[in-house]
Amino acid sequence: MGLFDRIRQGLKKTSQVLNTDVRDLFKSEGRLIDEDFLDDLRAILFKTDMGYDPTEELVAEVAKNMRGRVVHMTDVIDVLKTKLKELMAQDESPITYAASGPTVIMVCGVNGAGKTTSIAKLACMFKGQGKSVVLGAGDTFRAAAVEQLGIWADRLGVECVKGPEGSHPATVAYQAVEYALNNNIEVCIVDTAGRLQTQKNLMSELTKIRDSIRKQIPEAPHEALLVLDATTGQNGISQANNFAEAAGCTGIVLAKLDGTAKGGVVVAIRQQIGLPVKYIGFGEQHEDLVLFNPDKFVDEMFDEELGG
């Protein structure tokens, strides 16, 4: 399967919800846009987790343009697509590399979101671009987290810096950066333990890890990525807010888009916090990652061949 096909496969269920569900609203040739229709539409949109306000905004947009008219499905979908693209609008936001020396990327997020796996995917992408990579096993807390990252490093054939047991994560991060500097490695990715954004101590630990990275490279980390689980609901906004503050996040990796979840919380995050979505993850394998493009993403959501 080619890359494009894999993404489509991964997003199949995503598009089904919007496309098939919207299509179901149209019995035959067209439908009168009345309150019943708008209410059904509201339900479909809300189920993407985009949140209350964006849903109402989309419904209002359809109402404004079409209320009282009999329209075809494609007309409604066009309105939705245009508005969704507007709500999500951002440029593609690939990794920003250091002008010289290693590019350091710190990865953070709540427990089980998909951080470690996303690191493997990023490392695979960099390797594919011919860059050298080192991983820093900065999750010194969770059972076998170091082993997990180590296995990925072995599979991908990249180095992994591990501290002795009980090391402080800031120390491991420091050592990983040091390794990258000493060995002319181009990209250094530092894993961190999962933490909930309400845990003050653990959140300030992220700040410490960041500061420790800066000791050797003042402008690092060049990227601090927040990994967000696509099945997350409205809590994603609180996550984005707090991680952005504690770790200075530069963007989001949206993981687990291969389920039935729509990751609509990204709409709310784009609206309220403005962090760009950099990459999307759609599987458990190291090649299941692509650069996020909102226009393409919205098109895929409504792709006819996929949904039907």
Added chain:
Amino acid sequence: MFESLQDGLSSAFKSLRGQGKLSESNMRDGLKLVERSLLEADVSFEVARHFMRNVTEKAIGEKVLKSLNPQQQVVGIVYEELKELMGPVDHSLHLKNKKDVTVLMMCGLQGAGKTTTCGKLGKLLKDGQRNPMLVAADLQRPAAIDQLHVLGEQLGIPVYSDRQEKDPVKVCNDAVKAAKKQGADVVILDTAGRLHIDDELMKQLERIDKQCHPEQIYLTVDAMTGQDAVNSAKAFNEALEIDGVIITKLDGDARGGAALSVKHVTGVPIKFMGTGEKLDALEQFHPERMAQRILGQGDILSLFETA
């Protein structure tokens, strides 16, 4: 967004004071706010709708009580209804006699907290004078077996694993046999995370179910889950007829509306709440606490304080 449901309701219900009865029309604004609050707590859209219909029916015709503000009265009705739906409680693990081996099975989406919860249940059982054994049936996630071994070591609980075996069904089968020999009386199967739309992996769970006859199958649900919670819970329940739900990561600030959705679509009891990464962070599920949380913490408490 409003600060608190209670504040929003106070203004929505201002006009209600002095009217004799709660009616659909005089409650409309207030109930819209309640619905919005449920949606913001990640209760599924359909479940919220269904719930609001019930609440409206219950509230209509109730006399406005002199002792309460109308908004307090409506929130009270909402709270009672939520509490009721979240119950009944059943914290029992339905263990067989110690002479038999009871099999418990954990399932759920990737990263929900299955492995950690296996450890927590193991601790609970050990503290209750049982001899649990953890089974590493996740042969998929890198270092999943190691993860379970670390937990077992921390707890002093044996862990069954077979690093050569490729079939998790066989691992589970062998583990149950091994448990009988080793004198373990409860076996906890830690399965790999999977998507509910992954037919092949869902069938694998069904095979484990058919061959190992777990006494109880628990679905682990992340408290931060959004609208999709209904879809995955429905699918796991259809495949396995789950016996209970464990909501994890409730130590954060997620309002946890997924709990209501999952309860609604599966009808099985919510057994426990995970409230931390440590292995003692497992609490019995309390419907009233969950109801408070979904409505926005503090709202209900303040209601009863002022009432």
